[in-house]
Amino acid sequence: MSQEDVVIEVGPGKGALTELLAGVCKKVIAIELDDRLIPVLQEKFKDNDNVEIVHGDILKLNLPELIMNQGLDSGGYKVVANLPYYITSPIIRLFLETKLSPSEMIFMVQKEVAERITAKPGEMSILAVSVQYYALAQFLFTVFKESFEPVPKVDSAIIHVAYNTLNVAKDKDEVKKFFRIVKSGFSAKRKTLINNLNNSLHIDKKEIEEKLLSIGFPANTRAQELRVEDWKKLSDRL
Numbered sequence: 001m002s003q004e005d006v007v008i009e010v011g012p013g014k015g016a017l018t019e020l021l022a023g024v025c026k027k028v029i030a031i032e033l034d035d036r037l038i039p040v041l042q043e044k045f046k047d048n049d050n051v052e053i054v055h056g057d058i059l060k061l062n063l064p065e066l067i068m069n070q071g072l073d074s075g076g077y078k079v080v081a082n083l084p085y086y087i088t089s090p091i092i093r094l095f096l097e098t099k100l101s102p103s104e105m106i107f108m109v110q111k112e113v114a115e116r117i118t119a120k121p122g123e124m125s126i127l128a129v130s131v132q133y134y135a136l137a138q139f140l141f142t143v144f145k146e147s148f149e150p151v152p153k154v155d156s157a158i159i160h161v162a163y164n165t166l167n168v169a170k171d172k173d174e175v176k177k178f179f180r181i182v183k184s185g186f187s188a189k190r191k192t193l194i195n196n197l198n199n200s201l202h203i204d205k206k207e208i209e210e211k212l213l214s215i216g217f218p219a220n221t222r223a224q225e226l227r228v229e230d231w232k233k234l235s236d237r238l
Contacts, residue, residue: 001025006072008102010058010081010091013037015044021080022051029070033057059090067100075163079105088113089127092161096134105135105161114139114157124224126186132228133178136162178235185223185231193221203238211237 001007005025012018012030014037021028022045030045031054032038038055045051054066067077079095079102088109095102109117118139119128131137143156168175184200185193194208209219215233217225226234 001078006070006077008077008079010079010083012041012053013082015041017080017082018045018051022048026050027052027070029054029066031056031058031061059087059094063094063098064100067098072100074100075103076100077102080107081105082108085110085113089130092117092131096131096161096163101134101163103163107159107161108143108156109159111142111155111157114159117159117161121225121227121230124226126183129182129228129231130179131161133231134168135164138162174235178232181235181238182223182231185226189222189224191222192219193217193223193226194219196223197238208238 001021001024003024003026006027007021007025007029009018009021009028009030012032015030018028018030018041027050029052030041032041033056035055038053041053045053054061070077081091083091088107092105092107095105113127116123116125116127117131118137119125128137138160140158140160143158145152145155181197181201185196187196187200191199193212194205197203197208198205211234212219212221214237215230217230
C-alpha cells in the first residue's frame with residue numbers, strides 16, 4: 001500500500017486495520033454491516049479526513065455506484081478484507097465480476113479456503129476456477145490460530161488476488177457458457193468429466209471425449225484436473 005492508493009476495507013470491525021491503512025493510504029473506504037460498530041468507527045476516525053465509514057451490507061450495496069461516487073475507475077482501487085468462511089466466495093466474486101473491478105485484493109480467510117482458491121490442477125474446484133478465471137491468486141502465508149484471542153479452531157491465511165484483464169472474455173454469453181460447463185463438470189466429484197457433462201448438459205459422450213482428446217486429456221479425466229486455460233479451450237470447442 002502507498003500514499004497513492006484508495007482502499008476499500010470490507011468489515012473493519014473496531015478499526016484496528018483501518019487505522020494502519022489510514023496512515024499509509026490516500027483514502028480508506030470502510031464498509032461495515034454491524035450497527036453497533038458504526039458509532040465506534042465514526043468516533044475513532046472523526047479526525048481522519050481520509051477515512052470514510054459506509055454503513056451497509058457489501059453484498060447488497062450498489063458497488064459500481066459506490067466506486068463511481070468516489071471518482072474511481074476500473075483498476076483505480078484496492079480491496080482489503082478479513083472474510084468469514086460463509087461469505088468468502090460471494091464477496092470475492094462480487095469484486096471480480098463488477099464492471100469497475102479493483103487492481104488487486106488482499107484477503108485473510110480460513111487456511112483451507114485459501115488453499116482451495118489457490119489450488120493447482122489435480123485439486124481444482126468450482127471456487128478455484130471461479131477466482132482464477134478472473135484473477136491470479138497467490139497464497140502468501142499462514143496466520144496460525146494462536147495469533148488470535150480467543151484462539152479459533154482453525155488457522156487462517158493471507159491471499160493476494162490480482163485481476164487479470166487478459167483472461168476474461170468480453171462476450172457475456174461466452175462467460176455464462178464457460179461457467180455453465182464448469183458447474184456441470186464439477187456436478188459429481190467422483191464421476192468423470194465426460195459423465196458429468198453428459199448427464200448435466202446432455203452432450204454426446206463421444207463428442208466430449210473427442211474434445212477432451214483435442215486439448216490433451218484422456219477419456220477418464222475428472223474436473224479437478226483441468227486448469228482454467230483447459231476449461232476455456234473445452235468451452236470453446238463444445
